[in-house]
Amino acid sequence: MLLRGVNDDEAVPLLRFAVDNGYELRFIEQMPLDAQHGWERSEMITAGEIMVRLRESFDLTPDPTERGGAPAERWLVDGGPAVVGVIASVTRPFCGACDRTRLTADGQVRSCLFARTETDLRAMLRSGSTDAEIADTWRHAMWGKLAGHGIDDPDFLQPDRPMSAIGG
């Protein structure tokens, strides 16, 4: 993640390091999941901005591999085989293809990173629910999730528990 005024001059050296060492690097737009609620959309470095910076030094062409539900748009670096991924989580959300579910260390299902409610599987486990009952509850939580994260809605509210409290 690039932060304006902190490391936004490091995109190119980072990718150069990854390519030289055989790593596949991901950049991601900063999302409003910080504990201090300091995220400002106007300050966020967008995927578009990341691409502009990288393209000053690399030739990036779309990776033809099927993306599926993967969060990153992948790009061949200088014709490949090196690849870089850019996750436009805010400016080009991929919620429509999202197949993720999250179970926190304290047994709560979060149907979406930005869900403001959680489903308590721990209580079910401790009260003797069957595997089938737990699976049904988990499935129901996922079927009922919102269509997207809603970051752009004027009434968007950040979840109470930040990323660090739900398992990173």
Ligand code: SF4
């Ligand atoms: S639905 Fe939620 S968890 Fe899935 S991609 Fe969108 S914001 Fe992320």
